Amino acid sequence: MYSGSQSVKAGRPANASGAGKSNHEKPRLSVGFILAKRFTLCAFANFVDVLRLAADEGDRSRPILCNWTVVSDTMDPVPSSSGIIVQPKERLGDPRRFNYIVVVGGLMEETPNLGSAYHKFLHEAAEAGIPLVGICTGAFLLHRAGLLDGYRCCVSWFHHSDFIEQFEGLDPVADQIFVVDRDRLTCSGGVSSAHLAAYLVDKHVGRAQASKSLHIMIIDDALQAEKPQPGIPLDLKTQDPIVQRALLIMQQNIDTPISVQEIARRMGNSKRQIERHFRLSLDTSPQVAFLNIRLDMAHHLMEKSQKSVAQVAVDCGFCDSSHLSRMFRRRYGCTPQELRRPVSDQVSDAVPVLEEA
Structure with a gap:
C-alpha cells in the first residue's frame, strides 16, 4: 500500500491530458513520504488514501494516475505515535523522481530533528524546485531544516503556542486547515491532510478524482485552504x-x-x-x-x-x-x-x- 512503481522525471508533473487505464501510463502525481519517528498515523493514512483512491478506477488501488512511497536513509521501520510500524520502501536517492516530498511529523518532544541525511535530501529537493509539504508537526521539522524561512505555514491550534516559543519571530497560521505558499504546503494534520491531498489531486489529476476519493472516505466535499480549523470559535483574540x-x-x-x-x-x-x-x-x-x-x-x-x-x-x-x-x-x-x-x-x-x- 505504501509504494508506487512508477515515477516522474525531474520532479515535474506528468502531462495531465488523455488519461488511460494502463498500468504503464506515467502517473500524473508522484509523492515521496518522509516519516518522522512517532509520526501521526491518521494524518499519513488520510493523505495516502486520497492518492490511492484517485489513482485507479473504483477501489482497486493500482498506482496508475498517482504513485507514492515512503523513503528512508536507513530503511529501518518507523514507529507511529500509535505504535503501528511502517516499513519504508525506498532509499532517499534523487528527490527529482517525485512531484512532492511530504514530511509527516508527530510527537514533538520525540522528533527534535530529522537528521543530516534527510536535511540534505530536502535541501536538494528545494534547490531542484520540488515543493515540500509539512503534515501535522512536519512544519516544525521543515523549519528546523531551514526550509520555511520567509514562508507562511500552517500549524494546528493545539501546537500554535509551541511553535511561537520554539521559532521566535514567526507567526504561523492556526486558523486554517492548510496553507499553500508558493512551493511550501503545510497543514494542521488529521482530516485536513486529506483535504490537502485532494487539493493536489485536483491540480494534477482532476477534480472528479479528488471528489471521488473524499466521497469514498465519507468526507462530503473538498474544503478550501481558508476553511477554519475545527474547534471552538474563540471571540477572545490576543497576541499574548x-x-x-x-x-x-x-x-x-x-x-x-x-x-x-x-x-x-x-x-x-x-x-x-x-x-x-x-x-x-x-x-x-x-x-x-x-x-x-x-x-x-x-x-x-x-x-x-x-x-x-x-x-x-x-x-x-x-x-x-x-x-x-x-x-x-x-x-x-x-x-x-x-x-x-x-x-x-x-x-x-x-x-x-x-x-x-
Missing part, C-alpha cells in the same frame, strides 16, 4: 502567548473545568501572572474567559447538534441543565431551549391568536 496558551488549555478541558491555579501550574506560571496577563490583554479574568468559552461551546452544540440540554450541560462542564440555563440566559438573553425552538413557535407564543366570535 501566555493568554493564548491558557485559552488552549481551557479549550481542552471544557467538560471538566480546572482551576486557574491548575492552569498556571501546567504552564509553569503563577496564578497572579495569569490573571495579570488576562486583565492587560483581554480586560477580563481567566475565570470569566473560561466560562465564556464553555458557554460558546454550549451555544454551538444547541445550534448544530441534537443533544439534549442535559447532555450539553455535561459536555460543557456545568453542574446540570438548570445551571447551564441560568448562565446561558445571562450571556445570550435566552435559554438553550428558546435558542433551539423555531422562530414561528416563539412568535406564536408572543402573539395570541384571536378566535372568531
Whole structure:
C-alpha cells in the first residue's frame, strides 16, 4: 500500500491530458513520504488514501494516475505515535523522481530533528524546485531544516503556542486547515491532510478524482485552504502567548473545568501572572474567559447538534441543565431551549391568536 512503481522525471508533473487505464501510463502525481519517528498515523493514512483512491478506477488501488512511497536513509521501520510500524520502501536517492516530498511529523518532544541525511535530501529537493509539504508537526521539522524561512505555514491550534516559543519571530497560521505558499504546503494534520491531498489531486489529476476519493472516505466535499480549523470559535483574540496558551488549555478541558491555579501550574506560571496577563490583554479574568468559552461551546452544540440540554450541560462542564440555563440566559438573553425552538413557535407564543366570535 505504501509504494508506487512508477515515477516522474525531474520532479515535474506528468502531462495531465488523455488519461488511460494502463498500468504503464506515467502517473500524473508522484509523492515521496518522509516519516518522522512517532509520526501521526491518521494524518499519513488520510493523505495516502486520497492518492490511492484517485489513482485507479473504483477501489482497486493500482498506482496508475498517482504513485507514492515512503523513503528512508536507513530503511529501518518507523514507529507511529500509535505504535503501528511502517516499513519504508525506498532509499532517499534523487528527490527529482517525485512531484512532492511530504514530511509527516508527530510527537514533538520525540522528533527534535530529522537528521543530516534527510536535511540534505530536502535541501536538494528545494534547490531542484520540488515543493515540500509539512503534515501535522512536519512544519516544525521543515523549519528546523531551514526550509520555511520567509514562508507562511500552517500549524494546528493545539501546537500554535509551541511553535511561537520554539521559532521566535514567526507567526504561523492556526486558523486554517492548510496553507499553500508558493512551493511550501503545510497543514494542521488529521482530516485536513486529506483535504490537502485532494487539493493536489485536483491540480494534477482532476477534480472528479479528488471528489471521488473524499466521497469514498465519507468526507462530503473538498474544503478550501481558508476553511477554519475545527474547534471552538474563540471571540477572545490576543497576541499574548501566555493568554493564548491558557485559552488552549481551557479549550481542552471544557467538560471538566480546572482551576486557574491548575492552569498556571501546567504552564509553569503563577496564578497572579495569569490573571495579570488576562486583565492587560483581554480586560477580563481567566475565570470569566473560561466560562465564556464553555458557554460558546454550549451555544454551538444547541445550534448544530441534537443533544439534549442535559447532555450539553455535561459536555460543557456545568453542574446540570438548570445551571447551564441560568448562565446561558445571562450571556445570550435566552435559554438553550428558546435558542433551539423555531422562530414561528416563539412568535406564536408572543402573539395570541384571536378566535372568531
